[in-house]
Amino acid sequence: MTEHYKSGFIAIIGRPNVGKSTFMNRVIGQKIAIMSDKPQTTRNKIQGVLTDKDAQFIFIDTPGIHKPKHRLGDFMVQIAENTLNEVDAVLFMINAKEGYGKGDQYILELLNRVKRPVFLIINKIDLVHPDELLPLIEQYKDKHSFEEIIPISALEGNNVGHMLQVLKKHMPEGPQFYPEDQVTDHPERFIIGELIREKVLQLTKEEIPHSVAVIVENIQERENEKLLVQATIITERSTQKGILIGKQGSMLKNIGRKARADIEALLGSKVYLELWVKVQKDWRNKQSQLYQLGFRNDEY
Structure with a gap:
């Protein structure tokens, strides 16, 4: 282990179907989060653990945020809100193809109450022309003071390595919480x-x-x-x-x-x-x- 080892808990938040589970599986390299084209598939906080020689990232996949319609919905939103205030950084993930939507306003209101660095992750860039990215970045950057805005494709792996390097810079020094061969804390x-x-x-x-x-x-x-x-x-x-x-x-x-x-x-x-x-x-x-x-x- 290096002298200045870093470790941190990172929440992933976003509207349903922005690719959070695909991202988690890409980063961890194993299938630990379920993937479906239906929104609202992730119900519990799925933790994926990524360990390298000088850092450990513990990712928490919050349930897709939405205004709750029933008791299960209340429960899921409550988990997401609690999670955001317990972590070292927050990744707000959006779908490049869908752009800004009504549900994002609800999430941004939540994020404005969070005292943690928030990164805007524009996912699914493989589905849009590069020229479409700039207007999207312009649209979001005025809505919250993001630490950084990073376009990626979780499916193709584009720019994911760079994103992890940026995250590492913002993580606190800390212990290795999990053994290096453990990829999740779920039974x-x-x-x-x-x-x-x-x-x-x-x-x-x-x-x-x-x-x-x-x-x-x-x-x-x-x-x-x-x-x-x-x-x-x-x-x-x-x-x-x-x-x-x-x-x-x-x-x-x-x-x-x-x-x-x-x-x-x-x-x-x-x-x-x-x-x-x-x-x-x-x-x-x-x-x-x-x-x-x-x-x-x-x-x-």
């Missing part, structure tokens, strides 16, 4: 649940909205060295349960097949995945069920 059970939920969102498209959660009930080794993973997909209506199971179980099999490939890559082991679907009416508005499903905010 495997949580990430497995997220990988299954990702496949549900990808395969059902509009038919299953975000009224779905996954509980990983059991992970155990079997005699043939395969791991047995048993999980339950929770949804709000019996019609959704029908869609998730599909004709002769075809949808559930497909979800299981795709999720199993990612879980095997995560665990480095062959997996036998068993999935069930269960209806719990209106779970997003019931505090006790939210708690049971792991949506806890001890700072409330």
Whole structure:
């Protein structure tokens, strides 16, 4: 470890679908955040840990900020607000293709209350012509005193290395909080649940909205060295349960097949995945069920 080792906690904030999870997976080099083209896919603070010879970055992926519509929404916004005041730096990520939007005003109001350096990260620059970037930078730079404005493409990796160098300069000296081979502080059970939920969102498209959660009930080794993973997909209506199971179980099999490939890559082991679907009416508005499903905010 070098003499002046640096470490810091960095929050990533932005409207839904600006590419926060793609960025996290690019930087960490492993799939730890679920990716979906539906907004609002990240529910808990997913921490990705990046360690190099003289610094450790601990990234916190806040849930996509929006005005809350139900109890789960309140919970997610509360987590994001609390997170911003606990970190060493904030990355405000926007989508270069979408530009300034209504939701950004809400985030900027939040950021104006934050006493931390805020970097504007313009993501998805691979989707726009370079000439379109300057007007975008001009538009945002008057809205907040950003520490720096950095255009990147998380998908292609453009300028991500430069962004990390800039961040490192602003990080405080500090210890290495995590072992260098650890990439997240979430238990495997949580990430497995997220990988299954990702496949549900990808395969059902509009038919299953975000009224779905996954509980990983059991992970155990079997005699043939395969791991047995048993999980339950929770949804709000019996019609959704029908869609998730599909004709002769075809949808559930497909979800299981795709999720199993990612879980095997995560665990480095062959997996036998068993999935069930269960209806719990209106779970997003019931505090006790939210708690049971792991949506806890001890700072409330």
